[in-house]
Amino acid sequence: MTSTNLMPGKHVVVTDFDGGEGILVDLTTKKYYQLNETAMIVWKGLEKGKTTGEIAADITSSYEVTPDKAQLSVERIVDNFQTYKLLTAK
Amino acid sequence: MPSSIAQSIPPPGWFPVDAVVVEGRPGLQWMDMSGISLSEPFFQQTVERAKSDGTNRRELFTEFDSLLQMEKLFDSVQPTGFIFHSSRCGSTLVANACRAITNSIVLSEANAIDKLVARFITDAAEGGVKESLYSVFLRGVVQVLSQRRTGKEQHLFIKFACCSFAQIERIRRIWPNVPWLFLYRDPVETIVSNVRDIPAWLVDDDRRVLASITGRSPAEVAEMNLEELCARTIGSFFSTAHGLANDNGILLNYTQLSLPVISRVLSFFKASPSTKELETIACASQAYSKEASGKKTFVADTDAKQKLASVAVREAAAKWAIEPYQLLEQKRLAMPEERQ
Numbered sequence A: 001m002t003s004t005n006l007m008p009g010k011h012v013v014v015t016d017f018d019g020g021e022g023i024l025v026d027l028t029t030k031k032y033y034q035l036n037e038t039a040m041i042v043w044k045g046l047e048k049g050k051t052t053g054e055i056a057a058d059i060t061s062s063y064e065v066t067p068d069k070a071q072l073s074v075e076r077i078v079d080n081f082q083t084y085k086l087l088t089a090k
Numbered sequence B: 001m002p003s004s005i006a007q008s009i010p011p012p013g014w015f016p017v018d019a020v021v022v023e024g025r026p027g028l029q030w031m032d033m034s035g036i037s038l039s040e041p042f043f044q045q046t047v048e049r050a051k052s053d054g055t056n057r058r059e060l061f062t063e064f065d066s067l068l069q070m071e072k073l074f075d076s077v078q079p080t081g082f083i084f085h086s087s088r089c090g091s092t093l094v095a096n097a098c099r100a101i102t103n104s105i106v107l108s109e110a111n112a113i114d115k116l117v118a119r120f121i122t123d124a125a126e127g128g129v130k131e132s133l134y135s136v137f138l139r140g141v142v143q144v145l146s147q148r149r150t151g152k153e154q155h156l157f158i159k160f161a162c163c164s165f166a167q168i169e170r171i172r173r174i175w176p177n178v179p180w181l182f183l184y185r186d187p188v189e190t191i192v193s194n195v196r197d198i199p200a201w202l203v204d205d206d207r208r209v210l211a212s213i214t215g216r217s218p219a220e221v222a223e224m225n226l227e228e229l230c231a232r233t234i235g236s237f238f239s240t241a242h243g244l245a246n247d248n249g250i251l252l253n254y255t256q257l258s259l260p261v262i263s264r265v266l267s268f269f270k271a272s273p274s275t276k277e278l279e280t281i282a283c284a285s286q287a288y289s290k291e292a293s294g295k296k297t298f299v300a301d302t303d304a305k306q307k308l309a310s311v312a313v314r315e316a317a318a319k320w321a322i323e324p325y326q327l328l329e330q331k332r333l334a335m336p337e338e339r340q
Helices: A037-047 A052-062 A067-083 B043-051 B066-070 B091-099 B111-122 B129-145 B162-174 B187-196 B208-214 B218-223 B226-244 B259-268 B275-284 B302-308 B311-320 B322-334
Strands: A006-008 A012-017 A021-026 A031-035 A087-089 B014-022 B025-032 B059-063 B081-085 B104-108 B155-159 B180-184 B249-253
Touching: A006 A037, A006 A067, A012 A037, A012 B066, A012 B129, A021 A037, A021 B129, A031 A037, A031 B129, A037 A052, A037 A067, A052 A067, A067 A087, B014 B059, B014 B111, B014 B129, B025 B043, B025 B066, B066 B129, B081 B091, B081 B162, B091 B104, B091 B155, B091 B180, B091 B259, B091 B275, B104 B129, B111 B129, B111 B162, B111 B208, B129 B162, B162 B180, B162 B208, B162 B226, B180 B226, B187 B226, B187 B302, B187 B311, B208 B218, B208 B226, B226 B249, B226 B311, B226 B322, B249 B259, B249 B322, B259 B275
Parallel strands: B081 B155, B081 B180, B104 B155, B180 B249
Antiparallel strands: A006 A087, A012 A021, A021 A031, B014 B025, B025 B059
């Protein structure tokens, strides 16, 4: 199971919107990010301290997607979060 | 002017009293409203009372994102019912009746709400991230304004400014299960009222909102006389109401306003009034609904308004509002009796 030592930054607030979607706000840069359902699952998983593997497992249990594809999606989304400096080290 | 720019989160008891832009940053003007009940017919009347009560209430400005940080901090009342209207048609009377329900909060045309709704038009393309953002901010503003201050509040009624009705679909996307009312009146009488006592929305320098509602360009709106602009606007409201009225919405004509009908509306909102509350509503409905003291007497003015209608008013109504009004009336009359 792939681990992650990253967690959502304290400078970021998240809010649910429209079913499973959400909005992230980076309070430092004042930038807003709209998250689709999958990205919200990843974000919430990271909030709970889950590994990327555990988050991918959550996704495969709810959606028709192969474990490999789910893992790839989760890692890509985590990379995006990192690119935008939305995560900090645990 | 805002007294300070704050990054901190306003504490409970503070309300967003306006949506403003400070130093190029859009956000909210907050005021300490501790101990102030929302008892006036309009929210901004309450704000004015609070400002002049001699307590030198503190104010501050925050950007909209403060709402997201506050969302989970407040114990708030979820919306019970929404009141939309085509202007000058008795909606304040209905809002005042809602206020008579014990443990209710009524937010009547609060600037922070209606100005955020207007931003859907002026600053948010359909389906873009800003549309979602303003939806979240709108939800947040309502959540803060409906914070429980006594712990007993059970109902939340929101009366929107008339132009907000044009954004009802976006509002319903945020609160899909909240029942709503659309109140309207004969277009000639509505236009007469609006051109005799011109409301701010009809002469707003930012023509984008009315341009969006009427389907014309801001430049074309700027060239319209008040009669035409009002007729086109209310005609658009009637068409919107005709298209959207459903099981979760009720249509109400000014001519129907009576104690039993108001009671039925409250029941539709699942806030059935008690006998005592009905007595309060009956008493309040004798007074002019928009006057804060409640001492000015209400006078039905259908005949007077018709007599005052100029040729320009009648022509504008005939050209842009009568047909959608009649279609809406047909739709209302075809609805089940309990929802007429």
